[in-house]
Amino acid sequence: MSVEIIETAPEVKNPILILAVPGAGLVSIIAADHLIKVADLKEVGKIDSPLFPPVIGVKDGVAMHTVKIYGGKGLYVVKAEVPLPVDPLLKLTISVLDWVARKRPKLAIVMGGVPEEDRIKVEKPQVMAVFSSEEAKSLASGIGGELMKEGYLSGYAAFFLREASRRGVPAAALMVQSFAAYPDPGAAAEVLKAIEPVLGFDVDISQLEAESETIRLKLKELMAKTVQTAKESPAPMYIG
């Protein structure tokens, strides 16, 4: 069973790709939502697969895909609006990387939360950056966050970097200290600050900070579902 990517607008050449999937603190979802809003990105495609859970979004009584592509300003944001079990998530990632590789991307970025036990005491969450290659590191030299000097990275980000590297796509993973099971707009703000230098436009995070409580309330159900999906997953090591 395959993953189908349908583009509904002219393609962005040499884009920066951001792939956002629900994970710890819903960091990448919150960051992607904010980026779509402030950069006024338009929906330019959708992704579907029989492998995806039988969940649809509904708007004005009409079924919507739950994995969408937004584009504009030299950027693609691919966002999964529902948590995906491990197998469909990995297949989605591979398909998106194959798709973007044909567009000769400048950079592919994945963002994620690293659960921090004492997150409540951390005022400014730290961002850690890992690149798929030396080339990616130099291409994204302006990117914020602290470079991970040595060690091991596991989980979804590791899978993303490895698959990007196999396809010759320069990629970066930005991981931030976050709550594990609560939506974390504060952590998302720090990630956005870190990627801002490579985007080529300003990302105003003041609104994200001001609407923090509304975002947490709105994303409560998705967060609960993400935690449940991670628990049910046969290979939790792949859930970032």
Add this chain to the structure above:
Amino acid sequence: MGWFYREVRWGYFTVRDVEEPLHEVKVTREGVVITMDLPGVRKEDLVISASEDAILVEAVSRVGGTRVRYRKLIKTPIPIDPDKVVARLTNGILQIVAPPKEMGFRRVKVE
């Protein structure tokens, strides 16, 4: 097929009178540590009650024009001392630390 039915029941737009907050329960050296996400809840809108084996949290949140009532009864994994329970609310994240009940061992007379 259980997952199939679970998925179709789930929705983002569920309307409930009383919400169950996102929460985590851990047992640490300090005792039972409960954290709870209560966006929009102020200290004055929060009531916490404790017994030797449970903690009840009731709160009202106001975010923009939305009013949400939260209620959650958590059965503690170990007995706790209700008089020593402490709670702190920081930016809508509640942390409750409930020290364990002191276990006094008494000599049992063998008959």
